[in-house]
Amino acid sequence: MGQITLQGVQKSFGPVHIIKGADLDIADGSFVVFVGPSGCGKTTLLRLIAGLEDVSGGKILIDGRNVVDTPPAKRGLSMVFQSYALYPHMSVRGNIGFGLKMAGLPKDEINRKVEAAASTLNLTPYLDRKPRELSGGQRQRVAIGRAIVREPKAFLFDEPLSNLDAALRVQMRIEVTRLQKQLGTTAIYVTHDQVEAMTMADKIVVLNSGKIEQYGSPLELYERPANLFVAGFIGSPKMNFVTGEHAKQQGAATIGVRPEHLKIERDGGGGWQGTIAVAEHLGSDTFLYVDAGPLGMLTARYIGELSLHAGDRVSLLPDSARIHRFDESGNALRR
């Protein structure tokens, strides 16, 4: 079991409030991603759950038990660190088995569990190597092995893939997701990469300057962002925001349209008109950055190849069903 509940969790370092009261309910077996810009407190929140930092207020319940005064090792969680934090002088076997050794398990049981974990992660041939003799991806897997071997209530991942190159990151992303589904263990995963968040999560927590902006499934966040921040943070390229006259017509202070929901037409009048400043041709997609005069810069995305170039005049027609409306304080207006 690994059901984690946060109730009004606060953290301040001196006068600086890092976490300003977080309430969250994480169901057993779910994969929850904390995402947000740097400095938003997502790593701090993870460390509070881990017990590496003490809370300044509020409760953290693991399976219904308040653990704010429980030391990290007793919370039954295991963590994968950004730097992997492998013990450099121990072999892979020693690294994975260290937690079990500290728990005082008999040697043959440790060996059995370490070998089982290693075979799950394809690390068996490397068991007697030192961390420095492994590649980045293998080290990453050792760090994960160290986490799974203790059969924790939940895994905590602190930006574990940020030190890998792009290709390996995609591969490890899939491996981590598959492993989590296979083990059925609750996982909390911190990242600043919204693509990782969207692809891996059952539910995403969007954090901004110590506040939870929205908590929901990836598509919920994409389709119904609660406010301007979430709307701008989720989705790539960023959502276009338009204020002023066009927004007023829709009864909102700001309206937002995602680049993929703008229909592109060659200068036909109607819609929002502008000149292409930059056109990016990726083959699979075409991104147009359009200077729309009073509306500012707009981004439009076309699936497939579109032979338009910088300097061409275009008109952009927003899909009226997929316009997001926000009030003065930035909160979403529902239809």
Add this chain to the structure above:
Amino acid sequence: MATRQTQLLARSLLTPAVGLLFIWMIVPLALTLYFSTLHYSLLDPGSESFVGLENFRYFLTDPAFLASLRNTLVLVGSVLALTILLGIPLALLMDQPVIGRNFVRLMVIAPFFVMPTVSALVWKNLLMHPVSGLFAWLAQLFHLTPIDWFNDVPLFAVILIVTWQWLPFATLILLTALQSLDEEQKEAAEMDGASAVSTFIYITLPHLARPITVVILIETIFLLTVFAEIFVTTGGGPGLQTTNIAFLIYSQALIQFDVGSASAGGLVAVVIANIVAFFLVRIVGRNLEA
């Protein structure tokens, strides 16, 4: 150094420096070698004559040689052990966030900047003096008989002084190593359920293996040649109890005025230093491999 021209240029520019260093080293060594084969007494100038290996035989069969060799090894070994055993806890303490940490660090490092002669004088006259020393006063406070350090336990007294001088060095090296220990590793150990003691044994101590090696190697080089502390405090005595190899060579040359056998002793000391270095590198040197 890609082309032949730049290689040639580099070599010709380096030659003077390398040559000078070579001469700097080889001339004294050659002279010492030469003197070690002479009967050469300062009391009897002009009577120098070639005596072959007679000086070596004389130096090595002198009963003072074995005693001073033993003293040298005891001194080096004890100071190494004490500086490391005391240096590790001191470094661990200084790694903790305390008020006035920078000042504490400065104070701990200070003894390293005191000249050996000065510190030996302070220890001899202000601390260990059997009548007016601080230790004697403390002993009397508890109605104990003051220890006459340089008569009762002369070698131990010298070891204490030298340890006091080298403890800051060991502490400093170990402290910098502690500061480079990855914080996340300690946290990982904490998550793994390691107690403070286990973290020290399994994480901190292996991390310190390399700096400990560095401390051992560097201190050994200097401790083999401890001289001022002995000269100022005990003068090698009582008897031969605090005479080490360096002091023995000094007494051959400038107390007995026998340059020939002092030179032979100097060469013997070089050989001993090399033997010690050989074993040290074999024992602890593998810690230095990356």
